[in-house]
Amino acid sequence: MLEDYLRDHDGVITLVQARAAGLSHDAVNRRVRSGAWLRYTPGVYFVADRPFTEAARIRAAVWSYGPQATASGLAAAWWHGLTRYAPDPVEVTVPKVSNHRRRYGVRARRRDLSPRDVVERNGLRVTALPLTVVEAAVRRRDGAKLMDRALQRHVELEQLWRAHLRNKGRHGSPAARQLLQAAGDGARSEAERLLVKLLRDARFTGWKTNYPVGGYKVDIAFPKEKIAIEVDGWAFHSDEEVFQRDRTRQNAIALSGWQVLRFTWLDLTEYPQRVIAEIAAALRQPR
Incomplete structure (x- = not known):
């Protein structure tokens, strides 16, 4: 045994x-x-x-804080299979009344978790998936991408909001709220605002918003160069009907003699320099 x-x-x-x-x-x-x-x-x-694996390191770190300790943040994200690499240090959430000394390689956070926010996986207490996604997303530079992937495959936005509201006041809570708001139905309009800011910061001129082309209004247009820029929200919003409608719209704009560039909210937040470079390259091309 x-x-x-x-x-x-x-x-x-x-x-x-x-x-x-x-x-x-x-x-x-x-x-x-x-x-x-x-x-x-x-x-x-x-x-x-046997070898001291990453799973052993995380398990030992959590168990060293007692039976009520819970893997959280990026440690929980790795345990759930949301991330590829195990984090260092290991984040462990312990009850407020805990009295443990600091340990090397472990970051302890003291707060009382709701039973709804704790699950057991492979014999280890970890934060439940919705709370894990919300917390891990603000621990990484590409956290928006992590949340977007989770929304496509594992959880629903409503579950993330409920987990967030049950745990207000925790470390990273304001940043998590901003990500959740961006992931909502306003993601596309937020992406448009981000693109306008990028264009202004890069000192592009000659562009217009909501410009009519081919029976549609494009988000950003450079009328002289006939370049249309379309922005999307997060990938999890896309379904077959939206996909088909966007392609019909894009084809109509292209058939009107315009070059179409498409960027997502993630492009604008994670790779803004690449977005600017692609727009600049399109503007330099002879028409």
Whole structure:
């Protein structure tokens, strides 16, 4: 039973778990003295006959803060499979009344989590997916992309809002609110405002907003060069009907002799210099 437990839990075990498996305190100490087990922190051990994986590192970090500790932020995002690389340090959320010393490689955040915001995955307490997405998105430079991918595949915007509102006042809460607002129905209009700001900051001239072309109004137009710029919100808003309507619109504009450039909210927030470079390149092309 003990070997099965160690295999299923990345080679990490606590003293409480070892005793529940039938080992006495002395038996645990003998394993430590012999080098078979390594003490990670007081009461948390790692078996020396296997590699210390990223999963073992995160599990040991969380368990070192007690049974009510919960992996959160980017640590939870990695555990849920939302990110490719495990973070350093490991973020752990503990109850407000916890009294643990700081540990190297761990960032502890003290707050009481609602039971709705905690799940167990592979024997580890982690923040539930909606709260994980909301918190992890503001820990990364490309957090908007992380949230957008999650909205396409895993969660709904309403779930993210509920998790956010249950946890107002936490670290990163204002930034999370801005991302959620941008991800809502106003994402396209927000993208238009971002594009206008980029054009002004880059000192482009000769452009107009909501310019009529081919029976439609394009978001940004350079009438002299016949360049139309269309902006989109986040990818999760797109469905088959919207996709078809956008392509019909784009074809009508192109058939009117205009070059069409399309950018998303993520392009404008994550890669603004690339957006400016592509617009500048289009303006330099002879017509």
